[in-house]
Amino acid sequence: MLSHCSQVALAASEAMRNSQPSLRASAFPSDPSIDLLPSLAQASSAGPPAAVVFVHGVRTSNAIWGRQLAHVREAGHLAVAVDLPGHGERSDERFTLARAFEILDDAVASFPDDVPVVVVGMSLGGYTSLAYAASHPDRLAGIVACACSADPRGKPVALFREAASLMDAAGTATRRALGRVQDVLRAGRSLPGGARASAQLTGAGTFADPRLPGRPAWQVVTDVLHELAGRSSRADLRAAKVPVWLINGQRDHLRLDEKRYLDTAPDTALVVVPRAGHDVNLDAPDAFNDALSRALGDLTSRWSPARRLEPVGAAA
Structure with missing residues (x-):
């Protein structure tokens, strides 16, 4: 007999298949063995493939995204992986969110105006991406926030x-x-x-x-x-006003607030990759790339070029 959590997950999967546009899936830390990847159907889109900006975690560099860059470029996406201040080619700089936002501004501006842009952030990169989306909601088609479902405040x-x-x-x-x-x-x-x-x-x-x-x-x-002390990533998620996908490794302790994140932004989708840890894109690259492709398809399908003409802070 299926456990109660398993029954809930199966019901959620069936509901997703029958009602597309929310694409919300959830798996809770109390039952991390549920593999939700097969239940997520990639949305079709008529426009150009989304361009992708990859943002790494703390004390790493853009080098962590090698397999993801190859994967999305092979699928026809424009893509770039940036170094945050204090990391990689910018190791001589001090990290501030303001400087990180300038780097993301430059990366987003490098793509044509008629191409939707998705920022994919890992850990610190995820928190930075959510904060960027909160202050630049007109620039993006969506966020894929990985390994950062725990509010850093406290x-x-x-x-x-x-x-x-x-x-x-x-x-x-x-x-x-x-x-x-x-x-x-x-x-x-x-x-x-x-x-x-x-x-x-x-x-x-x-x-x-x-x-x-x-x-x-x-x-x-x-x-x-x-920079993060006293800042709430859940508040950033609420203020972002763009669709967000969360991708977490099953064994990652930064899944701590998954349920709260989903409650904060009901349009958010969640994928938990079985047997992966915090470095989910390195631990399970094939599963991660599959989830990323589905996320990019969904976010592209919901993007409108008119969004870039809306003033920052406009009602969703």
Whole structure:
């Protein structure tokens, strides 16, 4: 006999097949084994394929998007992956949201005006993308926010900001000690959900990940947390006034507020990728690319060129 959660998920899948335009799917952390990918039907669109701007997470770079860039370009999408300030080719800059928004402005402006633009953000890139959409709702067809379904506001962020400040001033031995946070996370020991989420947001949860070389200095973490402290990503989601897809790894602790995110913006779609962790595009690239294609198809189908002519803050 199916569990109650499984019955709810199956009913949701059937409802999605029968009523397209909401495309809302949900899987809750209490029952993460449900694979919702087959239930999401890609929407058809008559216009040009959406252009895509990829935005990486903290202490990584645009290099994490290699397989996604190849995937969307092969499907006919224009695409670019940017480096945030303090990362990659911009490692000599200090991270601020204002500077990040300028980088996204330039990336969006690089595409033709008649092409819808979707920003795909991972972790810090997801929070940055939601914040950008909140202040630039006329520029975008939608957001795909990955690995960022936990509101960063609150004590965990403040605590990790202080810890990161110490790390920036500390020696090598102390930095290695913080790397042991990764061991605690992987061993499954009990940590508050907010502390786990903050560890992943700051990059501590993947401190020694060989797939993500060339990490910036810890100073960038203090800059990031200073910018995010006191800011609500749920408020940004509410203010964005563009469709949003959430893509999360089943094992990611930054799924903490999934249900609240869906309640905040009822038109939001959610995909949980089975067996993937925080770095969902690296852990399960094929499943992630499949979900991304479906998201791009849906967001393109709901975009109107007239949107770019609407003033910022116009009613949806």
